[in-house]
């Protein structure tokens with residue numbers, strides 16, 4: 001199972017989290033986020049990382065040009081679209097960056113969002129389900145209603161996000177079988193400052209559940 005830890009801002013924490021077992025690290029490229037990192041910062045954060053670890057840039061409601069420039073200057077391996085990007089936008093991006101993984105995040109407000117996820121079938125590689133918050137795009141610590149996701153069988157691989165912590169991840173994975181999980185605030189001391197003890201506990205709990 002993929003384990004993505006998002007909102008990395010410190011090189012020593014990114015390296016330690018990769019060593020603990022994360023298969024992907026996420027870098028927030030949304031300027032309004034407290035976890036925002038510039039292109040220069042992303043390059044510094046990814047410099048010593050093993051090539052086996054995916055480097056995902058998280059964008060929201062920006063342009064294809066901005067995303068392409070960031071990917072090219074930093075060497076990101078994937079892009080997560082966390083705003084209101086349409087399938088058409090995702091297609092344009094895929095055309096411009098054919099070798100880059102594209103993850104479309106859906107902030108699930110109603111079960112209709114889950115049905116609508118099919119519209120991305122031909123334009124992205126993976127979906128990420130996150131909790132909806134009226135004023136924040138991501139990193140909210142809010143959980144989804146896992147019960148409503150029990151019959152969710154999307155056409156694409158998917159990541160479960162939203163309020164996951166070392167303590168609740170086993171419960172989530174008892175109910176759901178995502179292709180991976182994504183955590184941010186549940187393994188932090190404060191926004192952008194990851195707590196390595198919490199990350200270690202996450203992997204211990206995943207191993208105990210045979211999910212990793």
Ligand SMILES: O=C(O)c1ccccc1NCC(=O)[C@H](O)[C@H](O)COP(=O)(O)O
Nearest residue numbers: 006033137138139140141162163184185
């Ligand atoms: O984390 C942010 O600050 C953020 C800001 C703007 C867009 C997306 C953002 N995060 C995206 C993520 O992938 C988070 O990991 C995801 O929302 C889950 O966060 P959490 O509920 O804190 O685990």
